Amino acid sequence: MTGQELSTVAVSAPGKVLLAGGYLVLDRAYSGLVFGLSARINVVAQEIATSEGVHLNEIVVESPQFLEAQWRYGYHLADQDGGIKVTQLQVGSRIVSNPFVETTLNYALTYIARAGRYKPSHSVKAARLTILADNDYYSQPTTTTSTSEPPSSSSETPPASSINATRAIAAGRFARFPTTLSGAHKTGLGSSAALVTALTAALLTHYLDRLLFGLDTDQGRQVLHNLAQAAHCAAQGKVGSGFDVAAAVYGSSHYRRFSPAILGQLPEAGAPGFATQLGRVVDGKEEDGAKWDTEVIKDAVSLPAGVAMRMCDVDCGSQTVGMVKQVLAWRAREPEAAKELWDELQRRNDALAKVLKDGKKDEIRGAIRKVREYVKMMGDKSGTPIEPDSQTELLDALEGVEGVYGGVVPGAGGFDAVALLVRDDKESVVRLKEFLEDWSREKGSRITLMDVKGEMEGVRHETLDHYQGWLREV
Numbered sequence: 207m208t209g210q211e212l213s214t215v216a217v218s219a220p221g222k223v224l225l226a227g228g229y230l231v232l233d234r235a236y237s238g239l240v241f242g243l244s245a246r247i248n249v250v251a252q253e254i255a256t257s258e259g260v261h262l263n264e265i266v267v268e269s270p271q272f273l274e275a276q277w278r279y280g281y282h283l284a285d286q287d288g289g290i291k292v293t294q295l296q297v298g299s300r301i302v303s304n305p306f307v308e309t310t311l312n313y314a315l316t317y318i319a320r321a322g323r324y325k326p327s328h329s330v331k332a333a334r335l336t337i338l339a340d341n342d343y344y345s346q347p348t349t350t351t352s353t354s355e356p357p358s359s360s361s362e363t364p365p366a367s368s369i370n371a372t373r374a375i376a377a378g379r380f381a382r383f384p385t386t387l388s389g390a391h392k393t394g395l396g397s398s399a400a401l402v403t404a405l406t407a408a409l410l411t412h413y414l415d416r417l418l419f420g421l422d423t424d425q426g427r428q429v430l431h432n433l434a435q436a437a438h439c440a441a442q443g444k445v446g447s448g449f450d451v452a453a454a455v456y457g458s459s460h461y462r463r464f465s466p467a468i469l470g471q472l473p474e475a476g477a478p479g480f481a482t483q484l485g486r487v488v489d490g491k492e493e494d495g496a497k498w499d500t501e502v503i504k505d506a507v508s509l510p511a512g513v514a515m516r517m518c519d520v521d522c523g524s525q526t527v528g529m530v531k532q533v534l535a536w537r538a539r540e541p542e543a544a545k546e547l548w549d550e551l552q553r554r555n556d557a558l559a560k561v562l563k564d565g566k567k568d569e570i571r572g573a574i575r576k577v578r579e580y581v582k583m584m585g586d587k588s589g590t591p592i593e594p595d596s597q598t599e600l601l602d603a604l605e606g607v608e609g610v611y612g613g614v615v616p617g618a619g620g621f622d623a624v625a626l627l628v629r630d631d632k633e634s635v636v637r638l639k640e641f642l643e644d645w646s647r648e649k650g651s652r653i654t655l656m657d658v659k660g661e662m663e664g665v666r667h668e669t670l671d672h673y674q675g676w677l678r679e680v
């Protein structure tokens with residue numbers, strides 16, 4: 207595996223929205239209606255060329271849209287089957303960590319070294335990974351300029367650091383932000399899950415022979431899903447429902463989570479036995495006791511012709527932390543009442559999915575109202591602002607806009623977003639934008655229609671022409 211040149215590859219994975227099934231989907235007894243989004247995180251993997259006989263143990267990851275967004279890592283083979291472990295190297299005067307990138311490298315390189323039978327760790331060749339995120343992942347500042355030049359591909363400093371502007375440059379597909387990544391305002395489209403998935407897919411495709419891994423095979427997508435779920439859970443320090451990673455891999459689907467126990471036995475990256483255990487979990491073989499029970503039914507989800515799923519960013523500054531804890535605490539306190547509510551809400555969510563799947567446009571509004579009634583009840587009973595009154599008022603008023611079938615607070619709910627089902631034509635979008643401008647003015651808030659739309663497709667290969675000007679020569 208050491209001699210040949212590795213090809214440059216580009217992949218992208220979509221963001222997510224959980225249209226129905228928030229909280230329920232945490233429990234395998236229930237499920238969620240998940241949409242993938244047109245906003246994608248793209249990753250390009252390139253080999254870093256070295257002079258003959260020189261071994262460079264370095265993986266460079268960068269997000270040229272942001273300031274100080276370059277992460278460089280050395281790597282070595284950890285003792286006692288601990289897998290490949292990366293160590294962040296200092297760039298400039300300080301180290302800014304990126305736990306999602308670092309954990310993904312530990313997990314993906316460990317799996318690759320094992321599957322590709324790389325013996326010494328330096329036979330994993332040096333690589334550069336460039337991350338480019340579609341604009342809707344982060345709120346754009348109110349003012350944007352209209353001239354956008356991607357940075358020079360030969361520049362040695364991270365390209366975005368040469369930008370002194372105080373505004374994002376958003377004219378192209380990929381905006382350049384005048385901030386660091388931590389200073390950017392996320393819109394909640396699942397950037398970390400799409401990033402972990404796209405980065406894992408790029409690494410697997412770049413390093414492994416096509417006979418060992420193919421993104422377009424069921425088996426390949428399963429390996430990617432399992433590996434990305436494991437890395438994402440480790441990076442975020444908890445095992446969530448995983449609907450965001452499933453959306454990044456498979457796109458829109460009816461999703462039932464995996465049993466959390468599947469990841470329970472996995473040692474920390476670098477710890478003794480990590481490599482073998484990770485391989486066992488990711489390959490998911492029944493005879494190894496590692497069978498995944500995730501259910502992803504793509505056929506169960508679609509939108510009627512002429513209907514689009516759109517998202518609004520509600521930028522009113524208030525965020526509620528600990529909502530999941532609060533809802534689950536109520537469920538534990540009042541299991542019977544909660545079960546009744548969960549069961550009925552599941553029926554209503556399924557009814558909405560069926561109306562959409564069957565293309566019954568005239569039943570969308572009624573089905574959404576029924577879902578919202580129970581989501582509101584879940585919030586009231588648990589004392590959690592899942593559909594807070596300000597969002598209820600907005601969603602009710604939106605029903606009065608011609609072309610809007612209805613909308614919900616997606617995912618965990620709260621103050622920061624609504625997802626709408628709308629007629630997919632220009633006139634409806636113009637009316638919707640005008641309505642949101644008037645509403646924002648009246649309420650002293652800022653609600654914007656994002657460009658992003660619901661989309662069926664999951665992870666995919668891309669051609670390099672999308673990234674012209676953003677890639678360095680290596």
Ligand SMILES: Nc1ncnc2c1ncn2[C@@H]1O[C@H](COP(=O)(O)OP(=O)(O)OP(=O)(O)O)[C@@H](O)[C@H]1O
Nearest residue numbers: 269304305306337339392394395396397398399401
């Ligand atoms: N463009 C990017 N480049 C590099 N890392 C990124 C990028 N976008 C996101 N990340 C990583 O993902 C983290 C954000 O993950 P987090 O789970 O907080 O947000 P999210 O997935 O967008 O949110 P939500 O789950 O609410 O949709 C960042 O701190 C960074 O580690």
Ligand SMILES: C[C@@](O)(CCOP(=O)(O)O)CC(=O)O
Nearest residue numbers: 228229446447448617618619
């Ligand atoms: C509350 C929950 O069910 C959904 C959270 O969705 P979101 O991050 O708000 O899009 C949590 C989960 O599924 O991991």
